[in-house]
Structures are given as C-alpha cells and as structure tokens.
Amino acid sequence: MKLAEALAERAEAVRRVSQLRARIIGSARYQEGETPPENAAELLAESERVLDELEALIRRINATNAATRLDDGATVTDALARRDVLRLRHSLLTAPADAAAGADRRGAGRQLRSELLMLSALPVADLRGQADRLAREIRAVDTLIQRANWEVDLID
Template sequence: MKIAEALALRADHQKRIEQLKARLLRNAKVQEGEQPAEDPEALILEYEALASELVHLIKRINVTNSSASVAGRSMTQALAERDILKLRHTMYRDLAQAATITQAVATRSEVRFKGTVTVSVVQKKADVIAKDLRELDARIQEANWLIDLAE
C-alpha cells in the first residue's frame, strides 16, 4: 500500500468513527418501554475496533513519514514546512485584504482610514508563498503515490 492510499483510508476511518459516534449518541437514550434503533453495545464494539485499526494505520503512516525523503528532507519535515507555509500564506492574504480600503467617504466629517502596510507588497509576498506551497505540496503528493507504507 502506498502512503496516499493509507491517507485516504485514514480519512475514511476518521469519517466512519465520527458517524459511529453520532449513531451512538442518537441511541444513548430512549423513552421508557422503547428500544433503541440500533444496539449501542454493538456500535461501541464497532467503534473500538475501528479506533484500534486507525491507531495502527496512523503509526504506520508516521513511521513511513519519518523515514521517507521528499526534496532532500524527511516527509515529516516537508509536512511541517507545508503547514507553516499555509499559515504564512493565510496571514499575508488576510493582511492584504484587511489593509485594502474599500470604504467610501460621503462627507468631510466622516472618519477616514488608511492602510498601514503596502497592499501590493503584502500581496506579492502572499503570491510567492502560495507558489512555494503549491510546489512543495506537489512534491509531497508525488511522494505519497511512490512511497510504500511501512509495516
């Protein structure tokens, strides 16, 4: 199994765990004399089995990521860099948006606002980071389809 397949399976397990939780909560109580729509004990067993599979899968993904190499660094390092690039990109994009003055002033007595940063410079920085993020993400995705999951 490739890392990409394991990641898809992990997402599926996480989704199924959330669905099982919702089903459990819906069947946690019933009116006196009624039966739950589903057996809570069976749902708990299914939940626990799936959670156990998920732990094993996540461990295998983490071991693989720590030993796999992407663009001259470990997958773990590349993932950390991607996360920070996402944070930085969002900050610069949001800063450019916040500094853009779109308020129309109707009278001379109204409060006027001015940006404290140069929007074009901030937007260019956001664009550069977005490009770096796309390139790194492409390398990570490629590696995910080439690298086998550790046992």
C-alpha cells in the same frame, strides 16, 4: 499499499468513527417501553475496533513519512511541517492585506464629506506580493508531498 491509499483509508476511518459516534449518541437513551434505534454497546465495540485500526494505520503512515526522503533531501514529515507553516505565514499576510485594503468595506475613500477617510497602515501590494511567493512555495512543497504519496509504499 501506497501512502496515498493509506491516507484515504485514514480519512475514511475518521469519518466512520464520527458516524458511529453520532449513532451511539442517538441510541444512548430511549424511553421506557420503546426499543432503542440501535444497540449502543455494539456500536461502541465497533468504534473501538475502528479506532484500533486507525491507530495502527496512523503509526504506519507516520513511520513512512519519517523514513521517506524527497528530492530535496527532506523527509515527508519535514515537508508536511514546512507546508503547514507556509500556510500559516500565507494567511498571516493575506488577512491583514485584505483588512488594510478595506476588503470588508464596500467602496474606497469617503462616501460623504463628513466621513473620515480610512487609510491603510500596511503596504498592501508588498504583502500581496509576499503572499503570492508563499503560495508558489506551498504549491511546490505540496507537489513533492503528493508525488511521494503516490510513489511510496506504506511501511509495515
């Protein structure tokens, strides 16, 4: 099985646990004289099986990510950490750039002579340029990770 297939299975298992949780909650109580929609105890047992499978799958994914080297010599785990931090850096630049540019306000400048003029406290163009460079780096790291996901076999 390829790493990408394991990641898809992990996502499906997480969805399944979420669905089972909702069904368990929906069947946890019922009125006297009625039948619960489903057997909550059986659903709990099924969720435990899915969670055990999920744990084993996550262990294999993590082991594969830690052992797999990318073209730049970093492990997939290193690349995932890099991508996560790059995304945070990107949002740390774009949100203030949007705020400084008045993205949440319609129109620039004053509406009326009596209004105060709003000024930017940050260099919006510079922030956007830095954010663009980070976005390119994010895409490059993501491409390396995606390539590994489809080329690397999951460790047993």
